[in-house]
Amino acid sequence: xxxxxxxxxxxxxxxxxxxxxxxxxxxxxxxxxxxxxxxxxxxxxxxxxxxxxxxxxxxxxxxxxxxxxxxxxxxxxxxxxxxxxxxxxxxxxxxxxxxxxxxxxxxxxxxxxxxxxxxxxxxxxxxxxxxxxxxxxxxxxxxxxxxxxxxxxxxxxxxxxxxxxxxxxxxxxxxxxxxxxxxxxxxxxxxxxxxxxxxxxxxxxxxxxxxxxxxxxxxxxxxxxxxxxxxxxxx
Numbered sequence: 001x002x003x004x005x006x007x008x009x010x011x012x013x014x015x016x017x018x019x020x021x022x023x024x025x026x027x028x029x030x031x032x033x034x035x036x037x038x039x040x041x042x043x044x045x046x047x048x049x050x051x052x053x054x055x056x057x058x059x060x061x062x063x064x065x066x067x068x069x070x071x072x073x074x075x076x077x078x079x080x081x082x083x084x085x086x087x088x089x090x091x092x093x094x095x096x097x098x099x100x101x102x103x104x105x106x107x108x109x110x111x112x113x114x115x116x117x118x119x120x121x122x123x124x125x126x127x128x129x130x131x132x133x134x135x136x137x138x139x140x141x142x143x144x145x146x147x148x149x150x151x152x153x154x155x156x157x158x159x160x161x162x163x164x165x166x167x168x169x170x171x172x173x174x175x176x177x178x179x180x181x182x183x184x185x186x187x188x189x190x191x192x193x194x195x196x197x198x199x200x201x202x203x204x205x206x207x208x209x210x211x212x213x214x215x216x217x218x219x220x221x222x223x224x225x226x227x228x229x230x231x232x233x234x235x
Contacts (some may be wrong), residue, residue, distance in 0.1 A: 002033075003032075004052065005043065006054075007055065008038075009039055009060050009094075013107075017112075018034055018036075024116055025134045039064050040062065040071075043068055048138055049139055055103075058085045059086070066074065078142070082101055084102070100115070102120055103115065127144070128142070129141055133154070143178070143193070146158060147207055149156055149167070150191075151190075155167060181190075187215055187216045203216070
């Protein structure tokens with residue numbers, strides 16, 4: 001699923017862009033969830049960290065697109081931003097905010113399609129992630145930052161580079177979601193990112209972060225095989 005946000009104060013243009021996104025979704029099979037914001041302040045205050053891509057108008061009242069982008073970048077360094085403008089001279093300024101690109105209005109479908117294809121190819125596949133939720137909100141967890149997950153009460157606790165996040169998924173669901181990304185369920189209560197495993201001692205996998213993850217005895221042989229295969233691919 002592609003989670004897109006549109007921030008533009010022209011209602012007619014917003015409706016047009018939503019229609020073009022629906023067309024792209026129908027043609028490609030990519031499910032697109034669209035959130036609409038009518039000004040930059042609304043986008044900043046209600047920003048959803050699960051957002052993949054923002055279509056952000058440059059010329060808006062109160063807070064313009066560049067000002068909004070500056071604040072969004074403080075919240076999310078990796079979200080894609082495509083600036084929308086009626087004047088091409090603003091384009092170069094947009095790259096200061098690490099924009100994916102810019103599109104000059106009025107928008108044509110072929111241009112939108114090219115930009116979306118490029119974004120999906122370069123950004124989404126390069127930085128795979130999952131979206132998890134709890135009572136505090138939604139979180140985008142990039143897989144290269146996720147060390148391991150463990151059962152925590154009736155939920156999961158995700159250990160990442162920066163923090164620990166409670167996740168309202170069960171272990172079976174998370175295992176299925178991450179099975180193609182180098183994660184292995186080495187214990188009933190642990191799912192580990194093989195990229196972080198440094199060594200194995202008895203029934204513990206020691207990570208490069210200094211953390212230790214338990215390995216169940218019945219799973220150790222299968223775990224060592226998976227680890228050897230992963231290490232072999234990275235050599």
